[in-house]
Amino acid sequence: MQLETFKHFPDFELLDSGEGFRLERWGEVILQRPDPQIIWPRSLPAEEWQKAWAIFQSPSGGDKGKWEFNQAIPKLWTLKFNEVRFLLKLSPFKHTGIFAEQAANWEWMLERISNFKFLISNETANTKGKDQRLKILNLFAYTGGATAVLAKAGAVVTHVDASKPAITWANENYKLNNLPTDSVRWIFDDAVKFVNREVKRGSLYDGIIMDPPAFGHSPTGKTWKFNEDLPGLLEACIKLLSPNAKFLLINGYATNSSALALNNLLEDAGKNLDGKIECGELCLKQKSGRMISTGIFARWSA
Ligand SMILES: C[S@@+](CC[C@H](N)C(=O)[O-])C[C@H]1O[C@@H](n2cnc3c(N)ncnc32)[C@H](O)[C@@H]1O
Numbered sequence: 001m002q003l004e005t006f007k008h009f010p011d012f013e014l015l016d017s018g019e020g021f022r023l024e025r026w027g028e029v030i031l032q033r034p035d036p037q038i039i040w041p042r043s044l045p046a047e048e049w050q051k052a053w054a055i056f057q058s059p060s061g062g063d064k065g066k067w068e069f070n071q072a073i074p075k076l077w078t079l080k081f082n083e084v085r086f087l088l089k090l091s092p093f094k095h096t097g098i099f100a101e102q103a104a105n106w107e108w109m110l111e112r113i114s115n116f117k118f119l120i121s122n123e124t125a126n127t128k129g130k131d132q133r134l135k136i137l138n139l140f141a142y143t144g145g146a147t148a149v150l151a152k153a154g155a156v157v158t159h160v161d162a163s164k165p166a167i168t169w170a171n172e173n174y175k176l177n178n179l180p181t182d183s184v185r186w187i188f189d190d191a192v193k194f195v196n197r198e199v200k201r202g203s204l205y206d207g208i209i210m211d212p213p214a215f216g217h218s219p220t221g222k223t224w225k226f227n228e229d230l231p232g233l234l235e236a237c238i239k240l241l242s243p244n245a246k247f248l249l250i251n252g253y254a255t256n257s258s259a260l261a262l263n264n265l266l267e268d269a270g271k272n273l274d275g276k277i278e279c280g281e282l283c284l285k286q287k288s289g290r291m292i293s294t295g296i297f298a299r300w301s302a
Pocket of ligand 1 (some may be wrong): 097098099102139140141142143144145146160161162163166189190191192210211212213214216217218222224
């Protein structure tokens with residue numbers, strides 16, 4: 001069991017946490033956002049917390065509430081991870097468009113594929129028509145943080161999400177990074193439906209990442225329930241792994257599941273896979289060194 005946090009993401013910082021809030025820096029913009037698990041006192045003095053440009057006030061500590069502003073915030077601003085830029089804006093549900101803790105997953109995936117010699121588009125044309133780039137499937141892909149990072153690294157990413165606005169935002173992130181035109185395939189669909197169709201078609205992927213919510217909806221309104229639907233989805237995903245597959249990563253947040261539950265599920269579904277399975281909590285580390293948990297993960301690597 002591991003506590004996983006990113007190594008290098010200087011544009012983002014968890015400055016402090018306490019009394020139901022996080023104090024975070026997103027580029028220059030400092031925000032106070034509620035997080036109901038934060039039941040301990042703050043460590044930084046009130047003057048530091050007052051530097052927040054905006055505070056998301058929510059009676060429940062959840063994502064229903066509203067922003068209150070101490071100073072004007074740009075409608076859009078950008079954040080950089082390695083050479084990849086993301087478009088940020090305040091959403092009415094306390095989010096900014098990026099889950100910063102995901103940078104730990106991005107770093108892990110980049111390490112898994114770092115030995116692979118990527119062929120960029122122009123070179124691909126010279127390889128007797130055979131595209132040698134790694135094929136990655138990103139399920140529940142949201143605004144495409146992982147999509148942009150992997151496409152920038154030279155992979156071809158199939159990006160699946162059931163929300164049109166999320167895909168539009170992901171597309172804006174893709175354009176911001178001048179990625180090769182054929183590096184992302186956009187799929188507006190239910191993740192389960194799409195994966196089952198891919199199994200029937202005999203498609204294969206060299207890496208799969210999924211970050212399903214506790215509850216979600218397909219474009220046609222069918223409900224996604226983490227505990228009920230994940231086992232079937234995972235089993236189907238294992239069938240999509242190519243013989244040269246490098247990784248499969250399941251991330252979970254706001255579920256009543258545990259990292260061990262994900263680990264057990266992955267051990268069973270992946271019993272024929274060679275390699276390593278590990279699990280843990282995906283964390284953010286604040287300036288003082290304290291870690292806060294933002295979710296759970298289980299992952300397999302070849
Ligand atoms: C919070 S996001 C995941 C965050 C993402 N991994 C990231 O770091 O940017 C969950 C996403 O799942 C999508 N979603 C919910 N139900 C879905 C379904 N049945 N099929 C596909 N996507 C779904 C939502 O639209 C949302 O974009």
